[in-house]
Amino acid sequence: FKVNAIRLVFWSSVSLSILTSPVLFFAELPVSYTFYISFILIGIFGYFADVFVLDIVKKHNGSAPSRVISLSIPISLCLGWVVFPESWSVIKSQGYYGYIMISLAFIMICTGLFYIKNNPVAFKVLYLMLIPIFIYVVMNFITKYILSTSQICLLYTSPSPRDGLLS
Numbered sequence: 001f002k003v004n005a006i007r008l009v010f011w012s013s014v015s016l017s018i019l020t021s022p023v024l025f026f027a028e029l030p031v032s033y034t035f036y037i038s039f040i041l042i043g044i045f046g047y048f049a050d051v052f053v054l055d056i057v058k059k060h061n062g063s064a065p066s067r068v069i070s071l072s073i074p075i076s077l078c079l080g081w082v083v084f085p086e087s088w089s090v091i092k093s094q095g096y097y098g099y100i101m102i103s104l105a106f107i108m109i110c111t112g113l114f115y116i117k118n119n120p121v122a123f124k125v126l127y128l129m130l131i132p133i134f135i136y137v138v139m140n141f142i143t144k145y146i147l148s149t150s151q152i153c154l155l156y157t158s159p160s161p162r163d164g165l166l167s
Contacts, residue, residue, distance in 0.1 A: 002058060005050075005051045005052075005054035005055040005058065006051050008054060009047055009050045009051050009054060010047075013043075013047065034146070035146055038142055038146045039146070041142070042139050042142055042143065045135050045138070045139060046135070046136075046139055048135070049131075049132040049135040049136060049139075050132075052131060052132045053065060053069060053129070053132045056125060056128050056129065056132075060125055064119075064122040064125035064126075065125055065128075065129055067112070067116070067122065068116070068122065068125055068126050068129045068133070069129060069132065069133065069136070071109075071129075071133055072132075072133045072136035072137050072140070074105065074106070074109050075133065075137050076136075076137050076140040076141070079137065079141070080140075080141070080144065083141065084144065
């Protein structure tokens with residue numbers, strides 16, 4: 001869109017909030033203040049990252065930034081294995097299939113980065129997108145940490161013996 005990125009992100013955020021707000025009447029809300037503070041911070045940082053990305057998209061016709069922004073996913077995954085080592089148990093439980101899929105994903109990422117290097121516009125955009133990619137990676141970590149330690153998530157994932165569910 002050839003519109004102001006700040007206005008576009010603001011109105012898309014407002015409309016998304018209005019459309020999803022009826023869910024609040026049916027969900028049990030967490031009682032932890034860190035949950036709300038963390039997601040407010042994620043919203044603020046995400047707002048600025050989205051404005052930054054949309055401004056780059058407007059200047060570079062959208063193709064290169066949309067290819068580069070997906071790098072936040074494998075970066076989050078690789079750093080997540082270091083920060084959250086318990087994630088390896090999920091991969092190990094899949095056997096060779098999990099290792100094969102991860103290997104194929106990394107081969108595709110490396111191949112894509114090789115071809116980005118050959119395209120001067122995409123290579124320039126890669127440097128411009130480092131800040132939003134970093135913000136998205138940090139947001140992924142905060143979200144994973146808060147959702148894994150939140151009382152509402154623990155309520156559904158690990159029932160306690162006093163509830164009578166394990167006896």
